[in-house]
Structure formats: C-alpha cells, structure tokens
Amino acid sequence: MDIKKVYNSKSVEEVIDILGEYGEKAKVIAGGTDIVIALNNNAIEPELLIDISKLEELKGIKVDKEFITIGSATTFTEIVESEIIDNNLYGLHKACKMVGSPQIRNKGTIGGNIANGSPAADSVPPLIALGGIVTLKSIEGTREVLLEDYYYNPIKEKELLLNIKFERPKDNQILTFAKLGLRKALAISRLTLSSFIEFDDNNTISFIRVASGALAKFPMREKELEDYLLGKILEKEIIEGAIEALRNSMDERLKGRSTLPYKRIAISTILREILEEALAFEEGVKAW
Amino acid sequence: MVDISITVNDKLYKISINENMRLIDVLRDELGLIGTKEGCGEGECGACTVIMDGEIVNSCLVMGFQADGSSIVTIEGLEREGDLHPVQRAYIEAGAVQCGFCIPGMVLSTKALLDKNPNPSDEEIREGISGNLCRCTGYNKMLEATKKAMEYIKGE
Structure with a gap:
C-alpha cells in the first residue's frame, strides 16, 4: 500500500469532485471487505482513498409510490434487519443473510457487491431478477443503467455508485433465492439462482425473470429458462423441464469448463428450491 | 499521516497514523493492544474480530482512518476490575x-x-x-x- 491521502467524505458532492479531479488515482472505500484485501495485496495501488461508509445520503432503504431505493452504502446487516426487504422480497433478504459472515455483513455494502463485479456476488442475482436499476454519478452527470446491462458498461473511474432501485413488488409477485456454497458461512458461492415470478389468477406464471450467479463471467438473466417457464403452471414435470432448459444454456456457456459436470448436477437442487419457494408462496404458505 | 480520534476500551486516543494502516495495525502497532490477532488477513477467519460501535467487524478489513470517531472494544476491554468477563x-x-x-x-x-x-x-x-x-x-x-x-x- 502506498496511500498518500485519505478522506472521510462529508457529502456526495465532495466525493464526485475528488473523483473528478483525481480519476484513477483515487478509490472509493465503503465496507472495505473486498478492497482492503486488494490494497493489502497491492493488487490495486491508489494514492487516495475516499471513505463513503458514513455518508447518510448513501445509506438506508427508501420507499416511494413506485420504487424501493437502496443506498449504495447500506450494509447487508441493515438490509437483513429491514422490514421492507421481507415477505415477497424475501429472496433479497435471504441472499444478504447468506453473505460471508456476521462480521462481513456488518461492514459489506450492497453498492460494493455490485461495483466489485464478482461473478459470485450474492445480492446481485436477486437485484437483477427484480429488474434493478443502478444510478451512477460523476462530474459529467448522472446515468441510470439496468443492473443486467451494468456489467457490459460498469462503473468508470470518476463515477460513484449512488443507489439501486426496483419497482415495488405487487402482491402476486415473489422473489426467491438459493445458494450453493461449500459450507454455511464464509463460503464463496459456487452457484446462485434467484427468480422473480408473477402468478395470475389461474396459478399461471404471467411474468418471470430469473438470474444466476457464478454461472458466467458475471451474474446474468437466464432467458432460455424464463422463456420455458412463462405461461406455465409450476407442476412437477414443468420444474423438471425447467432444469433441462437451464442445463441447455449452461452446456453452451460453460462448454469445456471443468466445473460444468458438477454444476449441471448441482443446479437441479438450487433451481428446484427457488421454484418450490415461489410455489409455496403462491399457495399461501411461507416457505421460510 | 492522518489524525484520528478513536475510543478504545473506553479510553479516548488522539493519534496520528500512517494512511496505509488498517484498524488491526492501529490496535496492535500503535496502541500495543496485541490481544487482537491477525489470522488470514482476508476476513475469512475472524481472529481479528473487534466490536466497533456495537457491531463485530474484522479489524483487518477496516482502514484505520475509517475508525475515526468510532468506539472500539478489544479483548483487553472485557476485564472488570481485574476479574474476567x-x-x-x-x-x-x-x-x-x-x-x-x-x-x-x-x-x-x-x-x-x-x-x-x-x-x-x-x-x-x-x-x-x-x-x-x-x-x-x-x-x-x-x-x-x-x-x-x-x-x-x-x-x-
């Protein structure tokens, strides 16, 4: 590490100005759970560090008529303890609860989970499934990007990730999540899936987004699976068919990868879990 | 160097630290509180756990300057008038x-x-x-x- 200057920033404006002036020489730090490791290993060598973890403007969960907005410096613990992120948003609660360990969740932030860009970021698949929109700001202006497109056009040197927002779910919509790790705590995800499903009055899936983690270079939508499930009723054969549909996508995407045979088998349990949780919700049973 | 105020085990310290220091470095090397251990240095093992403003954190993943204004409890802070917690x-x-x-x-x-x-x-x-x-x-x-x-x- 060769940091020359540090800032406990006082406002978003100040952070934007410093980033605008110093560009690649400056790095933003929030929870530090990824970046301090990178700094300590000299994997990145910024001259300036800007702490945003205490910026009230970037903290907390806000609800308005249309959207739920989570500030980028909101910690996983704050999300897990929030009454807003519950019931039909249970999948996001579950994902945040499964991140790392209590220590990591007390410090790690949702903005960091997105900006760090890990393919195994636990909170990202549920946020993609929700149709999340990321807001980034720099001295040049503000831009909004769908989280599912974000990874093709990620955060730039002078940008600060302000928040992620998604539409408030309706009563007939449910977000679910499941993770495969090698142990319960402190395990990087080998596989995650999250589904956002709307059921119509006839128990038919009338809207669906499914997102995966650790099945590609970054978390992404599983469109082949979505196309298969749309308009169907979640019966046993349909769930089996869904597993095959996802395996088809995986076979193409992960061709030649040593982990593919393992993930092909493991995916069935994880996919069954998210669909059965959605089904239980639809039948009025809380799966959790 | 950067000036920070940090309360550790109910005692207020106003110190100047190197910008590169993590919280664990401040505790061990600046304050001599070597009860806090560094295991993996990556947040995987929890040996460096301290209580920061009421919540447990890995002190190897917090930068020293981020602890400015915080209240920290380390293992040395648990004893009560010579008795164990x-x-x-x-x-x-x-x-x-x-x-x-x-x-x-x-x-x-x-x-x-x-x-x-x-x-x-x-x-x-x-x-x-x-x-x-x-x-x-x-x-x-x-x-x-x-x-x-x-x-x-x-x-x-």
Missing part, C-alpha cells in the same frame, strides 16, 4: 479454549451476540460465531460456553 470465565470453564488463537475474536463475537440477544437459541449462537473459525474445538464447546455465559450474565 462472564464470557471469558465461561469459555475457560467449558474447556472451549485450546490453542487460543481464535479466542479473542470468538469471545468478542459471543459478547456482542449476548449484548444484543441475551437468550439466543442454539442456532442463533452458531450463527453468531459463524464468522470465527476454530481449528481445535469443533465449536460444541463454544456453544456450551455461551450457554454458561448466558446464565452468568442473567445472574448478575
């Missing part, structure tokens, strides 16, 4: 301490859990210490120790 006493009595390297962090995670939730279930205890790895005990002794500590704290 109930959690420490319970750990010894339950035989939950073997090599001891994980213990400062483990004890602080247990204390923070009981501060927030005086009656945790077995599952909540296991969850509470899930960020602290121990390669000696297999965790059952910690579970036992935590239950003992619950009784001691209730009896106070």
Whole structure:
C-alpha cells in the first residue's frame, strides 16, 4: 500500500469532485471487505482513498409510490434487519443473510457487491431478477443503467455508485433465492439462482425473470429458462423441464469448463428450491 | 499521516497514523493492544474480530482512518476490575479454549451476540460465531460456553 491521502467524505458532492479531479488515482472505500484485501495485496495501488461508509445520503432503504431505493452504502446487516426487504422480497433478504459472515455483513455494502463485479456476488442475482436499476454519478452527470446491462458498461473511474432501485413488488409477485456454497458461512458461492415470478389468477406464471450467479463471467438473466417457464403452471414435470432448459444454456456457456459436470448436477437442487419457494408462496404458505 | 480520534476500551486516543494502516495495525502497532490477532488477513477467519460501535467487524478489513470517531472494544476491554468477563470465565470453564488463537475474536463475537440477544437459541449462537473459525474445538464447546455465559450474565 502506498496511500498518500485519505478522506472521510462529508457529502456526495465532495466525493464526485475528488473523483473528478483525481480519476484513477483515487478509490472509493465503503465496507472495505473486498478492497482492503486488494490494497493489502497491492493488487490495486491508489494514492487516495475516499471513505463513503458514513455518508447518510448513501445509506438506508427508501420507499416511494413506485420504487424501493437502496443506498449504495447500506450494509447487508441493515438490509437483513429491514422490514421492507421481507415477505415477497424475501429472496433479497435471504441472499444478504447468506453473505460471508456476521462480521462481513456488518461492514459489506450492497453498492460494493455490485461495483466489485464478482461473478459470485450474492445480492446481485436477486437485484437483477427484480429488474434493478443502478444510478451512477460523476462530474459529467448522472446515468441510470439496468443492473443486467451494468456489467457490459460498469462503473468508470470518476463515477460513484449512488443507489439501486426496483419497482415495488405487487402482491402476486415473489422473489426467491438459493445458494450453493461449500459450507454455511464464509463460503464463496459456487452457484446462485434467484427468480422473480408473477402468478395470475389461474396459478399461471404471467411474468418471470430469473438470474444466476457464478454461472458466467458475471451474474446474468437466464432467458432460455424464463422463456420455458412463462405461461406455465409450476407442476412437477414443468420444474423438471425447467432444469433441462437451464442445463441447455449452461452446456453452451460453460462448454469445456471443468466445473460444468458438477454444476449441471448441482443446479437441479438450487433451481428446484427457488421454484418450490415461489410455489409455496403462491399457495399461501411461507416457505421460510 | 492522518489524525484520528478513536475510543478504545473506553479510553479516548488522539493519534496520528500512517494512511496505509488498517484498524488491526492501529490496535496492535500503535496502541500495543496485541490481544487482537491477525489470522488470514482476508476476513475469512475472524481472529481479528473487534466490536466497533456495537457491531463485530474484522479489524483487518477496516482502514484505520475509517475508525475515526468510532468506539472500539478489544479483548483487553472485557476485564472488570481485574476479574474476567462472564464470557471469558465461561469459555475457560467449558474447556472451549485450546490453542487460543481464535479466542479473542470468538469471545468478542459471543459478547456482542449476548449484548444484543441475551437468550439466543442454539442456532442463533452458531450463527453468531459463524464468522470465527476454530481449528481445535469443533465449536460444541463454544456453544456450551455461551450457554454458561448466558446464565452468568442473567445472574448478575
């Protein structure tokens, strides 16, 4: 590490100005759970560090008529303890609860989970499934990007990730999540899936987004699976068919990868879990 | 160098630290509080756990300057007028301490859990210490120790 200057920033404006002036020489730090490791290993060598973890403007969960907005410096613990992120948003609660360990969740932030860009970021698949929109700001202006497109056009040197927002779910919509790790705590995800499903009055899936983690270079939508499930009723054969549909996508995407045979088998349990949780919700049973 | 004010074990320190220091470096190298251990340095083992503003954190993943204005409790802060904290006493009595390297962090995670939730279930205890790895005990002794500590704290 060769940091020359540090800032406990006082406002978003100040952070934007410093980033605008110093560009690649400056790095933003929030929870530090990824970046301090990178700094300590000299994997990145910024001259300036800007702490945003205490910026009230970037903290907390806000609800308005249309959207739920989570500030980028909101910690996983704050999300897990929030009454807003519950019931039909249970999948996001579950994902945040499964991140790392209590220590990591007390410090790690949702903005960091997105900006760090890990393919195994636990909170990202549920946020993609929700149709999340990321807001980034720099001295040049503000831009909004769908989280599912974000990874093709990620955060730039002078940008600060302000928040992620998604539409408030309706009563007939449910977000679910499941993770495969090698142990319960402190395990990087080998596989995650999250589904956002709307059921119509006839128990038919009338809207669906499914997102995966650790099945590609970054978390992404599983469109082949979505196309298969749309308009169907979640019966046993349909769930089996869904597993095959996802395996088809995986076979193409992960061709030649040593982990593919393992993930092909493991995916069935994880996919069954998210669909059965959605089904239980639809039948009025809380799966959790 | 950067100036910070930091309260550690109820004592206020106003110190100048190197910008590159992590919280664990400040505690160990600046303040001489070497009860806090560095295990992996990557947030995987929890040996460096301290309580920061009421919540457990890995002190190897917090930069020193980020702790400006914070209140920290380390293992040195648990003793009460020469006596052990109930959690420490319970750990010894339950035989939950073997090599001891994980213990400062483990004890602080247990204390923070009981501060927030005086009656945790077995599952909540296991969850509470899930960020602290121990390669000696297999965790059952910690579970036992935590239950003992619950009784001691209730009896106070």
